[in-house]
Amino acid sequence: MDRQAPRAGFTDVDRESDPRFYIRCLDAQHASAFKQRYKRRTFDLLELRPGQRVLDVGCGTGQDALALAAAVAPDGRVVGLDFSRTMIDEARGRSRGKALPVAFVRGDVHHLAFADDAFDRCRADRTFQHLPEPRQALAEMVRVTAPGGIVLIVEPDHESRLFDSPYPDVSRRFFAFRNSSLRQPGVAHQLYALFKEFGLTEVAVEPLTEIATEYASIAHVAQFEGGMRIAQRYGVVTEEEADAWLAHLAEADRTGRFFHAFTYFITTGRKPA
Ligand SMILES: C[S@@+](CC[C@H](N)C(=O)[O-])C[C@H]1O[C@@H](n2cnc3c(N)ncnc32)[C@H](O)[C@@H]1O
Numbered sequence: 099m100d101r102q103a104p105r106a107g108f109t110d111v112d113r114e115s116d117p118r119f120y121i122r123c124l125d126a127q128h129a130s131a132f133k134q135r136y137k138r139r140t141f142d143l144l145e146l147r148p149g150q151r152v153l154d155v156g157c158g159t160g161q162d163a164l165a166l167a168a169a170v171a172p173d174g175r176v177v178g179l180d181f182s183r184t185m186i187d188e189a190r191g192r193s194r195g196k197a198l199p200v201a202f203v204r205g206d207v208h209h210l211a212f213a214d215d216a217f218d219r220c221r222a223d224r225t226f227q228h229l230p231e232p233r234q235a236l237a238e239m240v241r242v243t244a245p246g247g248i249v250l251i252v253e254p255d256h257e258s259r260l261f262d263s264p265y266p267d268v269s270r271r272f273f274a275f276r277n278s279s280l281r282q283p284g285v286a287h288q289l290y291a292l293f294k295e296f297g298l299t300e301v302a303v304e305p306l307t308e309i310a311t312e313y314a315s316i317a318h319v320a321q322f323e324g325g326m327r328i329a330q331r332y333g334v335v336t337e338e339e340a341d342a343w344l345a346h347l348a349e350a351d352r353t354g355r356f357f358h359a360f361t362y363f364i365t366t367g368r369k370p371a
Contacts, residue, residue, distance in 0.1 A: 103279035103328065108228040111182035121188055124158045126318050132308040136362050137162060139306060140221060140252050141169065143366050150218040152176045155207045155239060156225025160189025160200070166221070167198035176200045177217075179207065207235040215244040222251045226285045233292060240296050246371040249298060252364045254308075255286035262350070262357040268335055268343045275334040276325055289365040298367030310358040313351040320358070322347060 107114040114120065127133050146152070146169040154163045157178030167176040176199060180186050189202040205211055207222070208231055220243045226232050236251075243249055256277045263269050277283035293301040310316045323344060330340045350356040 103275050103277075103332070109230070109281060112184055117182065117184040120182075121159055121184070123319070124161075128159075128161055130315070132306075136252060136306045136308075136364070137165075137223065139304070140223065140250055140364055141165060143304070143364060144219050144221060144248055144250055146170055146219065148172065148174055150174045151216065151244075152219040152221065153212070153217040153239075153242060154178045155220065155222040155235075156180055156228075157189060157202065158185050160185075160192050160202055162221075162223060163189065163200050163202070164193060164196060164198060166219075167200035171199055174199055177212075178202045179205045179210070181206050207238060210238045210242050212242045214241055215247075216242045218244055218247045220247065220249045224253060226251055226253050226289070227256070227280050227282045229285075230281055232282055232285055232288075233295075236289075236292055236296060240298065240369060243369045245369050247369050248366060249293070249369065250364065250366045251289055252362055253282075253286035253289070254360055254362045256280060256283035257287070258361055260357075260359040262355075263343060263346055265339065265343050265346065268339045271334050272326060272329050272343070275329045275332065286361075286363040286365075289363070293365055293367040296367075297370060299370055301365070301367040304364045304366075305361050306364065307359050307361045310360075311354070311356055313347065313356050313358075316358060316360075 107120060111117045111120045148170055150170045151174060152166050152170055154166060154176065157163045157180050160178045163176050163178035170176060178189055178200065183204055186202045186204045193200050220239045229235050239249055259273055261269050290301060290303050326340045326344055329335050330337055
């Protein structure tokens with residue numbers, strides 16, 4: 099039996115049956131206090147100043163690019179780049195009338211159409227987990243960053259997700275199956291070595307953990323009920339195991355004992371001057 103989960107759609111949003119589903123998904127995530135917290139931290143670590151040129155890779159709906167543009171205005175410039183036409187159209191619509199120095203372009207991070215050293219800061223937020231070739235993508239980000247500039251990538255680490263359950267073996271099989279739907283489920287903890295490999299200096303990794311003690315706060319992204327039934331269909335868990343695991347989840351949530359932890363790693367490095 100095939101144990102490979104169906105691929106997650108952020109790799110090629112435009113080819114999905116409902117591309118706007120992914121816009122709604124990003125908006126729901128954007129509303130979370132934790133997401134706002136880690137995003138603010140990435141902005142701090144970028145040491146943004148007016149006048150800088152910034153590239154936001156995999157910019158999605160462009161919300162972060164707008165925040166970056168406000169930080170480098172009036173004479174700086176932000177480019178939001180995304181592989182998806184749907185995302186770029188949405189980002190352009192949202193930036194209209196904002197009078198910020200930001201432009202949105204469609205492109206593939208594996209082959210950036212920018213000159214060497216074109217940006218002072220280069221950032222990617224939850225994009226690398228969806229890429230077929232993260233090494234090539236990072237090479238491109240480093241290439242377009244100017245000497246002395248900062249490269250920053252933030253990713254959740256799907257391979258160290260924790261969920262308190264009396265059925266840890268079911269959790270392990272279920273999460274491994276879910277992770278197989280992603281191109282790079284462990285890229286968050288692989289970037290440290292990759293940054294070193296590309297000769298970046300001052301390489302640092304900062305963890306931020308999203309603790310959820312109410313299932314409702316993560317249900318729209320986690321979708322454990324539907325996901326567990328898919329795992330059952332693929333033969334990863336039995337019906338009895340799925341029933342027991344989900345019954346515990348509901349009971350833990352009802353009695354205030356639900357516990358789920360998901361760590362985001364922010365990796366930063368500087369291109370040698
Ligand atoms: C999970 S979303 C994150 C969007 C945004 N960074 C945020 O945090 O809200 C991942 C984004 O990466 C884009 N993406 C996927 N593959 C890409 C590629 N090869 N080049 C550029 N963008 C890509 C997707 O279209 C999507 O908008």
